[in-house]
Amino acid sequence: MNFENQGVIKRLADQYGPENLAVVLGNGEANGVEVFAETVTQGDPSFAGPLAGVALKIPVYHVLEPEVVDVVPENLRQEKLELSSMVIDVEPMKQVLQVAREKL
Amino acid sequence: MIKGKKVIAIGERDGVPGPVIAECLEGAGMEVVFQATECFV
Secondary structure (H helix, E strand, C coil): CCHHHHHHHHHHHHHHCHHHEEEEECCCCHHHHHHHHHHHHCCCCCCCCCCCCCCCCCCEEECCCHHHHCCCCHHHHHHHHHHHHHHCCCHHHHHHHHHHHHCC | CCCCCEEEEEEECCCCCHHHHHHHHHHCCCEEEEEEEECCC
């Protein structure tokens, strides 16, 4: 996750409290999801960004996981997410993100 | 549960972009406090 976004997330966690936040990802492939999830739960794994050593423990989801997509109104789901759901394989991401959330 | 949380939407250029995530969640009545689109390589 780029340093600019890490800095914003750190500031928002200070402002609202990490317990009041959730992160929703839109990654197209699973390989980025684990790094993103670790960054907002355990801290920046590269130990280089603003979240290095900062375990915010913010629950993290993918937009195509049932926990998220099921709350999106049907018309928006069809218009904005249906095409993505056909090309993005969310199953491997679900496994990674469920493990990350269970660790919180 | 995600309901009732303030949402940070981090999209991806080759996946679902941040503004699309934000639009979907705001349509669900959720508060999106930040959205961005990353390019993961």
